Amino acid sequence: MTMAERVDEVLRAGAAPGFHGLVVMRGGEVELERYGAGVDSRVGQSLGHVTFDRDTLHDLRSVSKSVVGLLYGIALGDGLVPEVGAGLMAQFPEYPDLAGDSARAGITIEHALTMTLGLDWNEDAPYTSAANSEIAMELAPDRHRFVLERPVVEEPGRRRVYCGGATALLGGIIARGTGRPLEEYAADALFRPLGIGTFEWSKGDDGLAMAAAGVRLRPLDLAAIGRLVLDGGRDIVPASWLDEMTRPRVAVGDGLDYGYHWYVGGGMLQAMGNGGQQLVVVPGEQLVVAVTAGEYDRPATSTAAVFDAIFKKH
Structure with missing residues (x-):
């Protein structure tokens, strides 16, 4: 079975009931794109039942980190x-x-x-x-x-x-160093250079961007961030910083280490967020996988099922 067939089988079987979105890129091109439907929220604010498509923004939660x-x-x-x-x-x-x-x-x-x-x-x-x-x-x-x-x-x-x-x-x-709110600096320094025109960054009651959990992007744009990392930062992020950022520094268990706000291990670079939000970069396979889901505050079984289908060996 192909990757697409395996993923579709998981989705048809209802094995990923909290699944919201998936984008797989290989070699810089979108290889697979799927969307679902379900109850969603924005940092605790209910959005009700949402039918997702490629233009729907989604909480990234701790992928924001x-x-x-x-x-x-x-x-x-x-x-x-x-x-x-x-x-x-x-x-x-x-x-x-x-x-x-x-x-x-x-x-x-x-x-x-x-x-x-x-x-x-x-x-x-x-x-x-x-x-x-x-x-x-x-x-x-x-x-x-x-x-x-x-x-x-x-x-x-x-x-x-x-x-x-x-x-x-x-x-x-x-924000202090740039003299700009975090979300404004992010728009000009990272998002727009990647062609990301629409995003949101939820704010706290103090009016400051919730740095740890507030970013909302389309899965396609989350995958674009993964491709940026895969490509060595291009002219957007210094390559020297990517090397430092993804160097294993602290063991966190399950075969993973932590770099500078990124997880490293098993030949992968990962960003993870509550509810099943996940971005995986596999340099050795020129692969980027972005998943969004709605399993907030509980085990992300849907994301696990989708990843099992993607990475299952023939």
């Missing part, structure tokens, strides 16, 4: 943000009480990029509960202070703890 990773590299290449070894607290001088804390003095931007800040953070609770640190951050009057004032629980760099707050800080640094 990997987009921010790319944006940091672009801004760094333009000399607009500090090198990754720079102190993190120095980027937020409006909090002198925190900047003067010796326990935080060793935290760098690189620790944010690898989510090894050493701060108390827990996203194990559902993303509908304030017990989840990312949700608590969104409810806080000042998201950056909320993250930076978390108790120091271990030496930075020792262990990766999944942390949307790290991405919020990176988004803040990018």
Whole structure:
């Protein structure tokens, strides 16, 4: 069976009930494109039942983090943000009480990029509960202070703890360095150069873009980001940054390592988001796979079923 036949068999059998969209590119060309229908939401706001097509925007949730990773590299290449070894607290001088804390003095931007800040953070609770640190951050009057004032629980760099707050800080640094809101910089520096004319970036109550989870794109445009990575950044992202961004730095389990806001392992580069959002780049096969789904806050079985069909060996 061909890849298309295997995917269609999975969809016909109802084995991927939460499936919303799929784009497979090989060698820069779209090889397979499929869309579904189902209940969807926008960062917790119900959109009801949606019939998806190639022009429908979809939440990327934490795939947004990997987009921010790319944006940091672009801004760094333009000399607009500090090198990754720079102190993190120095980027937020409006909090002198925190900047003067010796326990935080060793935290760098690189620790944010690898989510090894050493701060108390827990996203194990559902993303509908304030017990989840990312949700608590969104409810806080000042998201950056909320993250930076978390108790120091271990030496930075020792262990990766999944942390949307790290991405919020990176988004803040990018916005400060470029002098523009994160979503405006993203439009000009990344999306438009890729031919992405329509996107959304959900904002918090404070009016700031939700760096960790707010990007909404078409699956085709998500795949275009994967192709950009596959192509070495072209003239949009410095190739040197892509090398650094995708270098394994912290083991996260299941055969995966974490780079700078991207997962690395098994010959693949991956960006993942709640609900089954996933972007996979397989350099050895010149392959890009983008999947969107609606299994928010539960196991992404639909995405797993689709990937099994795509990568099943003959």
